[in-house]
Amino acid sequence: MTSLSNDVLLESRGLTVRFGGLFALNELNIDVRNGEVLGLIGPNGSGKTTFLNVISGVYSASAGKISLGGIDITREKAHNISSYGLSRTFQRSRLCLSLSVFDNIALGAQRTLNNGLWHNVVQRKAFAAEARKIAEEARELLGVFNTALPDKLFDPAISLGMIDRRRVEICRALIGKPKLVLLDEPSAGMTHDETDQVVDEILGIRKSLGGLTIIIVEHEMGLIERVTDRCVVLNYGKKICEGKFRDVAADPVVREAYLGQA
Amino acid sequence: MGMIGQHLLNGLMQGTIYGLVAMGFTIFFGVMNVIKFSHGDVLTLGAFGGLVAVWAANALGLSVPLQFIVALCVAMALTAVVGAGISHFLIMPLRNAPPLNMLLMTMMVGTAIREAIRLFFPNGTNPQRFPELLPAGGFNIGPSFFRTDAIILIIAGAASIGAVYWIINHSKFGLAMRAVAEDTETARVMGINFGRIIPLTFALGSITAGFAGMIYALYYSEINYSMGLLLAVIGFTAAIVGGLGNIWGAIIGGYLFAGLQTFVVAAMPSMSDYKNVFAFVLIIVLITWRPTGLLAERGSERV
Numbered sequence: 001m002t003s004l005s006n007d008v009l010l011e012s013r014g015l016t017v018r019f020g021g022l023f024a025l026n027e028l029n030i031d032v033r034n035g036e037v038l039g040l041i042g043p044n045g046s047g048k049t050t051f052l053n054v055i056s057g058v059y060s061a062s063a064g065k066i067s068l069g070g071i072d073i074t075r076e077k078a079h080n081i082s083s084y085g086l087s088r089t090f091q092r093s094r095l096c097l098s099l100s101v102f103d104n105i106a107l108g109a110q111r112t113l114n115n116g117l118w119h120n121v122v123q124r125k126a127f128a129a130e131a132r133k134i135a136e137e138a139r140e141l142l143g144v145f146n147t148a149l150p151d152k153l154f155d156p157a158i159s160l161g162m163i164d165r166r167r168v169e170i171c172r173a174l175i176g177k178p179k180l181v182l183l184d185e186p187s188a189g190m191t192h193d194e195t196d197q198v199v200d201e202i203l204g205i206r207k208s209l210g211g212l213t214i215i216i217v218e219h220e221m222g223l224i225e226r227v228t229d230r231c232v233v234l235n236y237g238k239k240i241c242e243g244k245f246r247d248v249a250a251d252p253v254v255r256e257a258y259l260g261q262a
Numbered sequence: 263m264g265m266i267g268q269h270l271l272n273g274l275m276q277g278t279i280y281g282l283v284a285m286g287f288t289i290f291f292g293v294m295n296v297i298k299f300s301h302g303d304v305l306t307l308g309a310f311g312g313l314v315a316v317w318a319a320n321a322l323g324l325s326v327p328l329q330f331i332v333a334l335c336v337a338m339a340l341t342a343v344v345g346a347g348i349s350h351f352l353i354m355p356l357r358n359a360p361p362l363n364m365l366l367m368t369m370m371v372g373t374a375i376r377e378a379i380r381l382f383f384p385n386g387t388n389p390q391r392f393p394e395l396l397p398a399g400g401f402n403i404g405p406s407f408f409r410t411d412a413i414i415l416i417i418a419g420a421a422s423i424g425a426v427y428w429i430i431n432h433s434k435f436g437l438a439m440r441a442v443a444e445d446t447e448t449a450r451v452m453g454i455n456f457g458r459i460i461p462l463t464f465a466l467g468s469i470t471a472g473f474a475g476m477i478y479a480l481y482y483s484e485i486n487y488s489m490g491l492l493l494a495v496i497g498f499t500a501a502i503v504g505g506l507g508n509i510w511g512a513i514i515g516g517y518l519f520a521g522l523q524t525f526v527v528a529a530m531p532s533m534s535d536y537k538n539v540f541a542f543v544l545i546i547v548l549i550t551w552r553p554t555g556l557l558a559e560r561g562s563e564r565v
Contacts, residue, residue, distance in 0.1 A: 056451050082453035096444040099437075106434075107441050110453035113434060172452070 009034045009180055009213050010055065015064035017047075017054050017237075024050040026237040027064070032180070037206075037214045039228035039245065041221075043257055047237040048217040049091060052182045056088050057081040069179060083111045087173040088182035091217075093165050093189065097158040101149075101168055104157050105138040106131075108172035134175070141171045144208070145201050163194045170202065174209070183216045187223055199223055221249070233257070265528065267406020273524035274517075275412055275481055278419030281516030282474035283497025284504065285426060286467040288512040291501070292443045293463050296353060296364050300372030301471055302494025304341050304348075306487060307375055308472030309392070309479045310383060312337035316393050330395040337472040344375075345468025346461035354460060372494075380487040389486040392479040415477050422473050423513060426466065430509065439463050443507075492538075499545055505555025514556060519545065 010032040017025040025047045032038050040048045053059045055066055057078030066074050073081050087108060095104050106113075113130065135153060142149035145167040152160065157168060166186065173181050186202070187195035206212045218224050224231065224245055231248045233241040235257040241248050248254055283305065290298045315336035319329040348371055356364050380386045396411035430436040438459050441449040450456050474493070479485045500519050504511025522541040527534040549555075 058447060058451060077455075077457075078447075078450040079453045079455045082451060088451060090448070094445055094448045096441055096448070098444060099440060103437055103440070106437060107449065107452045107454070110438075176453070 007033050009069055010215075011065075011067045012051075012055070013065045015051075015054065015066060016062045017050055017059055018062040023237045025054065025061075028234075028237065028239055030232055030239065032213060032215060033230075035211045035213055036229040037216060037227050039224040039231040040215055040217045040234065041219075041224060041231055041248075042234035042240075046234040046257075048234055049184055050237070051234070052088060052184050052215070052217060055081075056086060056182060079110075082176070085111070085177075085179035086182070087176055087178040087180075089166075089169045089173050089184055089186065091184045091188055093162070093169060095157045095165050095169055095172075097156070099157060100154050101142075101157055101160070102135060102138060102153045104168055105141075105172050105175050106134050108175045109134050109137075111176045137175060138171060141174060141205070142167070144205055145171070145198075162189055163198065166190065166198060167201070170198070174205065174212075177209075178212075180213045180215065183214060183218075185217055185219065187218060187220045192220075195220060195223060199227055203227060221245075225249075265406075267403065267408055269524050269528045270406075271408060271412050271416070272527075273520045274416050275419075275477075275520075276523065277517035277520035278416055278423070279474045279477055279493065279516075280496050280500050280519050281423055281513040282419060282470045282477070283493055284500035284512035284516045285423065285509060286470050287498050287501040288504070288507055288509055289426075289430075289463060289467040289470075292507045293439060293460060294349075294353060294357065295361070296368070297498070298348075298353075298464075298467075299365065299368040299494065299498075300348060300375060301368075301468075301497065302490030302492075303372040303375040303379075304344055304468050304490070305471040305475040305478075305493060306379060306485070306490035307344060307475075308337040308341040308468075309475035309485045309489065310379055310390075310487075311340035311472075312476050312479060313390060313392055313485065316395065320393075326395055329393075333395065334473075334476055337476045338469045341468040341472030341475070342465040345471075346465040348468075349464035350457075350461045353464070354457065372490075376487055376490070383487070386487055389484050392483050392485050394480075394483055396480055412481060415481055419473070419477050422470065426470055427509060429466065435459070435462065496538075499542070503545055503548060503555055505557040508555070508557045511555055511557035518556075 008031045012028055012030045015025055015028040016023065028051065030051070040051060042048055050059065054061050055073070057073070057076060061074055064074070065072065068081070068084050068086060071084055073084065096107070139150040139153060142153065146164065149164060149167065157165065160168065170186070183202070186198055190198065206214065216224070216227065228245055230243065231245050232239055233248055233254050240257060241251045241254045283301065286301050287297065290296055290301070312333040315333040316329050319332040324332065352367055352371060353364065356367060394411070396414055398411070400407055400409040430439060438449065438454045441452070441454060442456060442459050446456060478489065478493070496519055497516070500515030501512045502515070503518065504513070504515030519541055522544050523537040526537040526540040533540070
């Protein structure tokens with residue numbers, strides 16, 4: 001299969017991740033097209049989160065190839081991959097709780113910040129201006145989610161409730177103006193209504209940013225149906241089906257994987 | 263009564279040194295969960311580096327203030343390089359090894375540094391006189407006499423503690439450091455170069471040791487190859503008492519230990535040789551009472 005060159009943002013070919021004798025991912029070929037929302041679904045342990053971990057550089061691939069925007073990132077370190085425009089959230093909330101909301105969001109802006117020693121130590125005015133700009137952008141982003149959040153910018157993250165923490169995490173993933181955002185179970189730990197709300201907010205932001213590509217891992221099928229353009233179904237680290245959610249959900253192989261029956 | 267000023271000054275001086283050393287321990291633990299027992303010997307190395315720099319500057323005919331500046335820069339640069347080197351070449355490769363291996367490794371590095379100074383420094387087994395580079399003399403307030411150099415050193419030490427605190431809390435490097443301390447994986451995914459931040463953090467922590475070594479050398483005018491040993495034990499104790507991983511805790515722990523020592527010396531001058539014994543006994547009581555330290559790491563708070 002050849003990729004549609006410009007159209008494909010992320011491409012994995014023969015991607016394999018082995019933990020000892022276990023194949024977490026087995027010869028996986030996945031294309032993520034520019035501007036789409038791709039749903040990654042499958043039973044527990046099918047390799048969804050492993051896929052996110054390997055493309056974001058947390059795990060390294062045992063075999064195969066991943067490219068992002070035409071750049072081979074298979075052997076790249078996590079911080080370099082982030083600089084190519086990939087950001088993510090985690091299944092369990094991974095905010096740095098002792099840090100302020102602002103500090104957490106500023107972490108996500110690493111790829112756009114000037115980290116030079118001269119800039120940081122001597123050009124304090126430029127440094128302060130940059131910090132102000134980030135704060136301004138963070139306020140704007142937070143405001144999209146929850147109008148009360150911008151006022152909590154300098155509060156410690158630990159003081160926020162679960163849903164606001166998730167929002168801050170999403171802001172952290174978005175502030176660096178990524179090309180590709182990975183959302184790992186955005187509904188985890190939240191009620192149904194809260195999930196709906198956050199997803200609406202994500203879609204709203206996506207519209208306002210224009211052309212943001214998203215890979216979303218989720219168990220909540222209503223959510224997947226609502227937000228995704230296309231789905232890939234994994235089972236035992238292999239792709240078993242691919243297509244629109246409705247077609248995928250009707251596929252007998254997928255039903256068997258989920259329910260254990262034909 | 264006339265001694266109160268001296269006791270106060272002495273206590274503040276030692277507290278500053280202990281606080282600086284403890285801060286290093288707490289920074290290393292915060293980011294890497296490692297107790298770096300070579301910390302005290304890095305301090306010694308800084309002081310000896312400073313001494314060599316003074317000799318060299320003197321031979322070049324530099325003025326005394328310049329000698330002081332050169333010595334300080336050399337001590338700090340040397341400890342920064344050694345600290346970063348230890349973390350890059352020894353701690354990073356061992357970061358997934360059992361903590362005891364790491365502990366053992368840092369103890370061996372410390373011993374190697376100490377023995378290298380003893381064996382290779384000219385006449386290294388004996389104490390070395392450290393030239394007086396700061397203005398001599400002092401002034402009286404009431405019956406108490408205050409040494410000018412001590413005042414300068416205390417202010418410089420406190421300023422350096424403040425500077426480190428500022429770097430950690432008000433710079434991008436500090437933010438990266440705190441993020442790595444809290445959650446390494448998230449920090450990496452957010453674009454923080456872990457392999458760069460860790461050595462820089464160790465350089466920062468080691469610079470404080472170099473600075474403490476210079477303060478010690480300038481105040482006592484004498485350094486020896488094993489001076490870092492007791493300072494490391496006291497600094498480590500101070501960090502534990504304050505709550506390992508907490509910067510303020512380390513600083514408070516440092517001044518507290520010095521306060522206990524000074525109290526023993528002031529209250530029972532005839533027992534002053536036992537000041538460490540008394541201080542450590544009181545510390546043991548204290549950590550029995552507050553096992554997690556005075557200011558424990560709050561939940562997941564680090565550095």
